[in-house]
Amino acid sequence: MSVDGAALPTELFTTIDHVGIAVPDLDEAIAFYDRSFGVRSVHEETNEEQGVREAMLAVGSGDTRIQLLAPLTPESTIAKFIGRSGPGLQQLAFRVTDVEAVSATLRERGLRLLYDEPRRGTAGSRVNFVHPKDAGGVLVEIVEPATPH
Numbered sequence: 001m002s003v004d005g006a007a008l009p010t011e012l013f014t015t016i017d018h019v020g021i022a023v024p025d026l027d028e029a030i031a032f033y034d035r036s037f038g039v040r041s042v043h044e045e046t047n048e049e050q051g052v053r054e055a056m057l058a059v060g061s062g063d064t065r066i067q068l069l070a071p072l073t074p075e076s077t078i079a080k081f082i083g084r085s086g087p088g089l090q091q092l093a094f095r096v097t098d099v100e101a102v103s104a105t106l107r108e109r110g111l112r113l114l115y116d117e118p119r120r121g122t123a124g125s126r127v128n129f130v131h132p133k134d135a136g137g138v139l140v141e142i143v144e145p146a147t148p149h
């Protein structure tokens with residue numbers, strides 16, 4: 001198989017980037033993870049485009065994170081997820097070096113992605129998502145980290 005004549009890679013991901021957890025109250029969840037597990041927030045931001053307030057929690061000495069996602073409005077995707085499924089595991093995110101190339105490969109393999117073009121993710125990253133119905137019920141995020149300046 002190929003995309004524009006180029007061979008498709010067999011390994012698309014470099015590592016697990018993070019696991020996303022939907023929470024109703026970000027401050028309460030950050031305090032719980034700190035108090036209960038000693039896992040601390042290393043980055044927090046509001047992403048208006050995605051409709052969330054979020055925190056990235058460091059786990060050990062590696063760079064894999066737990067992402068806590070709290071809804072900004074009752075209409076946000078995270079609010080709808082919590083309303084449908086309750087708080088909990090919402091996504092599994094894999095790190096990639098080129099989100100467009102991986103998106104093209106996944107489409108070539110018959111998977112539907114949620115966005116035609118990548119969108120802004122945490123800390124200026126670029127992201128897209130594989131539709132859960134095409135990934136065994138799991139919302140799979142692909143993340144290309146922002147290039148350091």
